[in-house]
Amino acid sequence: MRVLLLVALIISVGIAVCDKYTTKFDNVDLDEILKSERLLKNYVDCVMDRGKCTPDGIELKKNLPDGLQTDCSKCSEKQKDGAIKVIKYLVKNRRPIFDELSDKFDKDRTYLNRHKEEFEKEGIKV
Numbered sequence: 368m369r370v371l372l373l374v375a376l377i378i379s380v381g382i383a384v385c386d387k388y389t390t391k392f393d394n395v396d397l398d399e400i401l402k403s404e405r406l407l408k409n410y411v412d413c414v415m416d417r418g419k420c421t422p423d424g425i426e427l428k429k430n431l432p433d434g435l436q437t438d439c440s441k442c443s444e445k446q447k448d449g450a451i452k453v454i455k456y457l458v459k460n461r462r463p464i465f466d467e468l469s470d471k472f473d474k475d476r477t478y479l480n481r482h483k484e485e486f487e488k489e490g491i492k493v
């Protein structure tokens with residue numbers, strides 16, 4: 368019985384430690400994507416279920432809802448910084464895309480309402 372409990376504890380600790388998003392796509396050049404109409408459109412079409420997805424697009428699409436709900440709790444620091452960078456860029460420069468993504472992934476604006484003060488401090492109206 369003790370052995371069973373010990374195995375269960377080890378498995379649950381192992382699962383908790385591994386409960387992070389993969390970092391294998393952390394070297395994707397976000398600046399290149401954001402400045403390219405074609406690349407940005409491809410990623411948006413992927414997450415909006417309108418087009419094909421690259422492997423990193425599939426990963427993004429899979430993790431985006433959870434990332435918004437949990438304030439990126441499973442993200443690496445680089446992923447958190449990248450998410451903030453993309454959100455800021457879309458709000459400032461591509462508002463229709465931002466609104467479309469928000470309508471799908473943050474319908475009740477929970478994420479935006481939680482971070483409204485932070486965005487406003489940076490001059491971003493959400």
